[in-house]
Amino acid sequence: MSSPSILLGLTLLATLSPLLTFAHLWQVKEWRWDRLREHLWSEGYVRQIIGTLRPLLFVLFGALYLVEALPKESWPASLLIAFLALSVVQVIMHRQPSPVWTQKAVALCATALIIIFAAALVMDPVTLPILPLLAFLALIVAWTLWWPIDRALKRRVFARASATRNRFDALTVIGITGSVGKSTTKELLACVLADRHPLTTPAYVNTEMGVAQWITQELPRHPDPTILIVEMGAYRRGEIRLLASVIRPTVGIITFIGSQHIGLFGSQETLSQAKAELLESLPADGHAFLNADCSLCLKLKDRCKCPLTVVGTGGPADLEAYEIEETTGGIRFRAGSVLFQLPLHGTHNVTNVLLAIAVAESLGMQREAIAKKLATFSPMHHTFSVREDHGVTILDDTHNASPTSVEAAIAWTRGQPAESKILLFSGLIELGEELDRTHEELGSLAAPTFQRVIFLNHRSARPFTKGFGRSVEILSKISQKVTPGSLLVCVGRIPQATIARLLP
Structure with a gap:
């Protein structure tokens, strides 16, 4: 049987990865509860909060424990080690997100770890493996505890900025x-x-x-x-x-x-x-x-x-x-x-x-x-800017995306002479109940113009496909590169490295 201190250490280490992942997501949403909630509603709560592999591991090891294939004494340590191994793989593969370490991120993550540590001290060792799956709750509690102080600090910033402007x-x-x-x-x-x-x-x-x-x-x-x-x-x-x-x-x-x-x-x-x-x-x-x-x-x-x-x-x-x-x-x-x-x-x-x-x-x-x-204006990078790269004409509108900007990209593409027109689309967010209807309408609008459509995720692709009338692709490592002479229209938050992967 593992000693309590070893189990405690394994618990904290196994909790780090899901905690950092959730902190990264929330920071991208500017630590706003409304934006986080809308994102989770759109993209799926479980997958965004704890992923898919950790729950599967928990179910697998839980089944082994229930059928007594795994002794009660070794069950917590075995599952925590499996969680930790998964985290190590994520780091090695450069798939581990983490927040930008601002003062706010440091304070929230440190407080969340203290909460997890305190919970682990009073929990039955058999139940410790549940903590990595609940890391998001610790961060929510930490955010709640810091919220009054955060509000007070913001009021001070606003007052200072107002005084500066008034000079x-x-x-x-x-x-x-x-x-x-x-x-x-x-x-x-x-x-x-x-x-x-x-x-x-x-x-x-x-x-x-x-x-x-x-x-x-x-x-x-x-x-x-x-x-x-x-x-x-x-x-x-x-x-x-x-x-x-x-x-x-x-x-x-x-x-x-x-x-x-x-x-x-x-x-x-x-x-x-x-x-x-x-x-x-x-x-x-x-x-x-x-x-x-x-x-x-x-x-x-x-x-x-x-x-x-x-x-x-x-x-x-x-x-x-x-x-x-x-x-x-x-x-x-x-x-x-x-x-x-x-x-x-x-x-x-x-x-x-x-x-x-x-x-x-x-x-x-x-x-x-x-x-x-x-006449001397220099357009912003990634905001409806056009460039040539590897013989491919690229419309780069990856600064942001809205239904209106997607419609504008489709209208612009319609007037271009390229025979092969490909849409690379991240999908839209924060549209609430209009999300699916909007993607379906955009699919119908894009159908006469694009021969190929590539999405970054399945969620937005499904309603778009319904309007598009034919299948669309989900970007993967085996996605076919575009050919020279093509027009590649990139809309939404898409990394430049992702665009480069599709170039000949």
Whole structure:
């Protein structure tokens, strides 16, 4: 029989792998319970929390114990060693996820281990092997214990960021929100206003906490900033209002309102109301800008108490684009008498460009000067960017994904000359009850355009296949490489190494 100290050590070691895996997942979801819950509902609770092999091992060793093929004295140690061996294999195969070791991750994981240690001290040795399967509960308890302190620390960060912002009364703050197009519009504005040296939130920094920390660190480094461009994301009502109370925007842009994250908001109406919080936060002498091509954006016009400019490509608008065309080098259109041509693909991006033009004009720039600046625009990597690699044309839209962005990728592909068109798709998340219906509709939309579709997982592939009308592939080590001359359309969170595996 193994000594209690050895069993305790084996228990802690066997618990590390599932604990780190769950911590990694939760950190990706920004330690938010709502995002974690939506992910687990979509992808499967058991597989995401404890995997599939550990429960199988538990059942196997439990059966051996029940039929007395495994002595009671050796059962706990044998199963814990099996769990530990599985963890070692995961590490050797580089399949063991772990969180980025921020202070929060360290505190939560350390607290979870203390909870597991305390539980192991009072448990019957025969029941110790259950602890690796319950590591996720220890992390949830740890998160709950730290939550009041976390909230207090966040309030301090917000207060510090607000005080920093208030030191710059003459600062023009441009807030940008929307279901899609936020990052592109932000970068377009940064390009147009480059001579005024705007400060711009970096990639993936758009939550209230991320922006607040960035402002606290970045604004004091610049003695006399004039323009601040802030991307504003949200997962529930109140978050944009909170962020707006910190940054005090004077200009507000809503790029588009779709169904991205609708599983977290609960309804389209709630999502729209959350975006409207930016308009409501603008002062009377501020300026709002909306995309007239989006009916949900136009419905928010009455929420503005400041001047409003709407842009569009068809129908009444204060600034409208004409003669729109997609070229091999990007998009081209006319606004008034000025021709705009820039190396940005996808005609759906025209409204984003129009929003940047309208804001720049409101800040005193001439339209001809704006056109010259936009001609030098460098598109963001992995955001509807097009490149050639190993003889394959790649549309890389892996920065993020939404139903609207997938539809835009399909529409763009439809006009391309390649004979072989392949879609590599990660699937969409956080759509709630709309998840399956949305994938099925996207499958129907993609059917006439793509000869081959490759998914990263089965969950999203099943409803997509129903709409697509024929089978789709699940990416594996034996997936056939694409041939030179093909068009590979990559949409969703897809690692670049995964794309490279499919190239000739």
